[in-house]
Amino acid sequence: MLLNTPICDFGWKAPNFDLKTPDGVRHTRDDIMGEKGLLVAFICNHCPYVIAVIDRLAADIKTLQADGIGVACIMSNDYAAYPADSPDNMESFARQHGLTAPYLVDEDQSVGQAYGAVCTPDFFGFDASGGLQYRGRIDDAGMKDPANRVPELLNAMQLVAATGRGPADQTPSMGCSIKWR
Template identity: 40%
Template sequence: MKKIGMITFIMVMLMSFTTLSGYQPGDKATDFKLKSVDGKMYSMSDYKEAKGFIVVFTCNHCPFAVKYEDRVIELAKKYQSKGYVLLAINPNDPTVVPDDSFEKMKERAKEKGFTFPYLMDEGQKIFPQYGATKTPHVFLLDKNLIVKYIGAIDDNVDDAAAVKVKYLENAIADLEKGKDPTVATTKAIGCSIKVKK
């Protein structure tokens, strides 16, 4: 009897873990309505003609996120013309990391010339739904908000010139061919998302 009780307990714990782990490739993502640094609210439903969405969980202070900033800017420019919308979301609690406050986000976006919405996950409701754990952490969705790729942008945090595998771009290329990405998940490398303890 004890054995059955233990098995049930383990199954419940595993199910709880699965529920908390966020989206997997093939899942349908929930839309959001978040405030951007331009003061406007943005949702994926605003982009009726989009072929897909590149959702990047990122922030101001994390050294990994900073190393990827220029690459994120380039991705936004490159794929906008192909019909993909890049949305950057800051998931960090600004009371834990003051450098990730909304005012600092506005400063950073202006300084770097962001051409995409830079959104605040106020109340930290969105990143747990997605299962984002790092900054940066990328989620590629098709036009129906089906998750197609989750993970890193590429295989070299430190040196954009030394990148050998462009995971995100390869996933988009597969979508463009009408097929699911050959590599649907990779390990996101970055800083942990900051929440109140």
């Protein structure tokens, strides 16, 4: 089912999380928080919307990390019902697409629920004090040819890094619904 994310609730505080990568490395929100902010991306392996943007997202993540933004990718889907999203498949998906951010398993789906994640991909961009500044899409290309894309997520987070504020106008992300138990 195709869903759009809600509008940005500016200043909403990032809930804490304590999650592991498929190989057992633990990460918390505070560990990942960068000097200039935090991006939390809810993604999965099987969603056609994520598959269409993952290489762009991986490239944008590298740029944001170099700019002082911490990044976490979180998989909240029920992987028992969607085996393509299993932890083993998460590891190979991350490796295949060159993800440099930790790709974390939300085993009990509590983090996805705490954030109010609704779809994959779903992006939450926070300032250095953990206040929400971006809840939009990755770019204007979506599932189309990204040759002349406007990298809205990258631009927004670079604005947050520079000024502490996200853009007033944001276009919601769209994707497949989170697969809740």
